[in-house]
Amino acid sequence: MSIIMSQQNLVRRQIPPSHAQQKIFKGIRLNDDDKLLNAMTVAVTTSLSSMVGLGARNIVLLKFYDSALPFLTRQQCMAILARFQSGVEDAMALMDDQALPAEFHATVLKETNECIARLRMIIEG
Known part of the structure; x- marks a missing residue:
């Protein structure tokens, strides 16, 4: 059994907004510039925080992997x-x-x- 996979197995799907994004943007119209800008700032900050956490976790796991594998x-x-x-x-x-x-x-x-x-x-x- 081999898990090596090819690009043929990949599926492109449209990503719906997250529940947090739905809450942030609920009731905001495009002409509400300040509200829209604030909502976008919150959404970007939330996404960036998640990415930073994932990046840090990835570094730790890679270092562990590289340290353990030779043994x-x-x-x-x-x-x-x-x-x-x-x-x-x-x-x-x-x-x-x-x-x-x-x-x-x-x-x-x-x-x-x-x-x-x-x-x-x-x-x-």
Whole structure:
């Protein structure tokens, strides 16, 4: 069973506004310049805070991954590879029900394939 995926598996969907964005922009008309500007500022600030948190988490996980991987045996990498592929398949099945941009799917594909390649390098020696 191989999880390596291609661009053919990616689906582009329109992303509906989040519940927070719906609350922020509710009742604002385009000619309400100050209200619209304030609502947009709140939305951008909220999105930026989320992105900063994800970036920080990504750095920590990458450093852990890079630190731990060299110490794994071939057998450990084989077990991790099987479990990783199964976990990614489960996550992708859940993502099928969500409206996510193609860039998200492309990044999942790229990162998954890079992890699999690094594990296979250790397995194959």
